[in-house]
Amino acid sequence: MNIKLFGITREIIGEEQLTITDKNIRTVAELKTWLFSAYPSIRQLSSLAVAVNHTYAEDADPVGPDHEIALIPPVSGG
Amino acid sequence: MNIKLFGITREIIGEEQLTITDKNIRTVAELKTWLFSAYPSIRQLSSLAVAVNHTYAEDADPVGPDHEIALIPPVSGG
Amino acid sequence: MLIKLVDDIDLNEAYHYLRHPGAGAVNLFIGTVRDQGQGKAVTRLSFEAYEEMALREMQKIGAGALEKWPLKKLLIVHTKGEKQVGEPVVVVGVSAPHRDVSFEACRHLIDTLKQRVPIWKKEFYTDQSSWINAHP
Amino acid sequence: MLIKLVDDIDLNEAYHYLRHPGAGAVNLFIGTVRDQGQGKAVTRLSFEAYEEMALREMQKIGAGALEKWPLKKLLIVHTKGEKQVGEPVVVVGVSAPHRDVSFEACRHLIDTLKQRVPIWKKEFYTDQSSWINAHP
DSSP states (O other): OEEEOOHHHHHHHTSSEEEOOOTTOOBHHHHHHHHHHHOGGGGGSSOOEEEETTEEOOTTSBOOTTSOEEEEOOOOOO | OEEEOOHHHHHHHTSSEEEOOOTTOOBHHHHHHHHHHHOGGGGGSSOOEEEETTEEOOTTSBOOTTSOEEEEOOOOOO | OEEEEESSOOHHHHHHHHOOTTOSEEEEEEEEOOSEETTEEEEEEEEEEOHHHHHHHHHHHHHHHHHHSOOSEEEEEEEOEEEETTOEEEEEEEEESSHHHHHHHHHHHHHHHHHHSOEEEEEEESSOEEETTSOO | OEEEEESSOOHHHHHHHHOOTTOSEEEEEEEEOOSEETTEEEEEEEEEEOHHHHHHHHHHHHHHHHHHSOOSEEEEEEEOEEEETTOEEEEEEEEESSHHHHHHHHHHHHHHHHHHSOEEEEEEESSOEEETTSOO
């Protein structure tokens, strides 16, 4: 499963894309738990959303290799 | 005393400027009373203000030959 | 503060006037000639202004806004003469550090202009014409 | 509805897009690079966008506004890349029959854009830089 990274999450993780092979990650909530553990400084952000197929996803929404997944740290456009 | 006319008051009176020689007209209120009597259709306007020296004047303010006086029918700029 | 009566509105000039390094927000309101008025089709408009007094009232409105809000720049520009459907007739605008103030102040400028500035609009329809707001 | 990500904002294009014979009111909000942020002097900004999703969110915001208000036209244009102090970074605008709606809808566009659209601003100061809003 590939995860696109932007802004501060790109800088924290140090890549433009993260590849996760752990098959136990099947929901947005599980993905966030995994990220918080692997990259503790992500916890310090004001918020962290996950986009699945270009749409804001809920914690219970599924994630998998067929989805376009991205981390959305706090936005600051405008 | 000369009175500048704009918009619908210019059309009602039929002139760009009105000259009044009646010496009994010494205030804005007296000027309005005179106008309402001389040009009854002015009464039908939504409002009528009088400007003295480019400023909205009150009923009690003086008017005379040394002032620049104008009738201000309801404005509609913008 | 840019206050003037013009034949035609230049929006780029307006925006460039408002730019300021201390401003994060610019709000511009542009009033344009609508194709309908009083329930009839409008063919064109004409504006008449008591120019000296209109400029003075516009200046008072601008000065009042600069006193009330922390604005960087402010403009009020109105046209005079004949206007066709779709053409801009007035532009008001401000620049401010933040957007709240920019919306509030810009709204105040156009509302107050419409209440106080001695400019009169005549709408022409296919068969007649009317001075706007003149009668109840 | 004009929705796009661009290198540079063209305000004349924006205004010409919004013109409509049925509109009496146009409101435009332009966000610009301010010379201060987080209490420090800003030297420049950089915007990063998740482009496909940003465009999709901008389209949703526009569609929502067209449903809620009787707008004639609507635009949301954001820049990407590097911006200097004073440069415009976003323009949102609407045309509507009357001014009330134009102010309300334009305000809604910029507020919602700032909440939802996946674009990130990095401010550069003389000695460091910061992703805006990232931390509490």
